[in-house]
Amino acid sequence: MEDLRLLLRGLEVFAGELPAFDPSAAPDTPSELFTEWLLGAVAAGVREPHAMTVSTAGADGAPTARTLILKGVEPDGWQFASDGGSVKARDLAERPYAALTFYWSELARQVRVRGTVVPASAEASAADFLARGAGARAEALLGRQSQPLADLAERDTAVRESLARLEAEPDLVAPGWTLHTVRPESVEFWQGDKERRHTRLLYVRDAEGAGPGAGEGWRRQLLWP
Template sequence: MTGAADLRQTLRDIEVFAGELPDFDPSVAPDTPVELFTEWLLTALSAGVREPHAMTLSTADAGGDPSARVLVLKDVSAEAWQFASDASSRKGRDLAARPYAALTFYWAPLARQVLVRGPVVRETPERCAADFLARGEGARAEALLGRQSQPLADLAERDAQVEASLARLKSEPDLVAPGWTLYSLRPESVEFWQGDKQRRHTRLVYLSSPAGWTKQLLWP
């Protein structure tokens, strides 16, 4: 068994910022964060980064205790970054109590990170339903159960209920889970971080104001 000292050394020996890293000149960054985010996302996709739309969603409950999980970005526009979940899930309950969140994207091969923070609102029932119906059959069958984050006796119980839910979808293909919710995070700040092998990292944050977006460099 690896001891604590061995694990500590193993962690310290892991190479970071391997390979060629892209350049980032903040002086020519676009005027809005959605333009730069789109550019970075497409660059990650072209570079072969797996699941570049995966992100960590961080929330807090009514008492301020934090929670985080990885899910996928559904859409991004000048107004909002969108994601979806069942309203009865832990993140749904957190957002009902404290409708504010952070999204973190990290594309390791490029040593790039994006942090988006802001208030979160629920989209209309029509948009929630459209998002649900655009999901794959298996994903819809599981979501129809509405039991995310609840205790599970064993995997056989899960499989049996999902199979029953799939059968239900066969007869009712337009069925929508009542708690399925499309959320929109309306950014107050969007920070872009570019790693550097010599630790001369570059951080650029966009801050929202009534007049539009302003840009500010930050110390690494």
């Protein structure tokens, strides 16, 4: 274990050229800045820049985290989808609140989103499901996420049967498939620095100041590293 500790301490962090971040020039809303950073990650060749950690908690307060793919970002929130029988779906039914974490290591950039979760309409959820690849739809139609599995052969057989079902009925939508929107209460942007002079900018929703104009409803605050 001591060898592992030494190995971990010796691993390089914040390697390469890191981008600059001037918080005074940040846009009025967090969705605008997030879009800039996401497109920057895409341009930099970051693998799976739309991957994010989604953290939820059920009625008992015990947290659970998993990695999902971002489905979209709008002025009113960040979107992901979930099978109706999954652990996260059960958590959200008991406590409709989530935290999202994006980390682009090549750029030493992290974004954290916290807020309430609102389900989309059945029509929007169905459209999201039908936009998935055939393999992803076939797996989701099984409705067995997180359930015990006897062996991999059982999985493969079930998926093959589900694919055949999709070929016969291409418009099938998994019951309970839901597109969720995290409506942010706070969004934090973190830019790493080789000398540990990290820059943190927090957007906090200001309900009293909310209004129809662009940028209204958000307060910005620098945080200590």
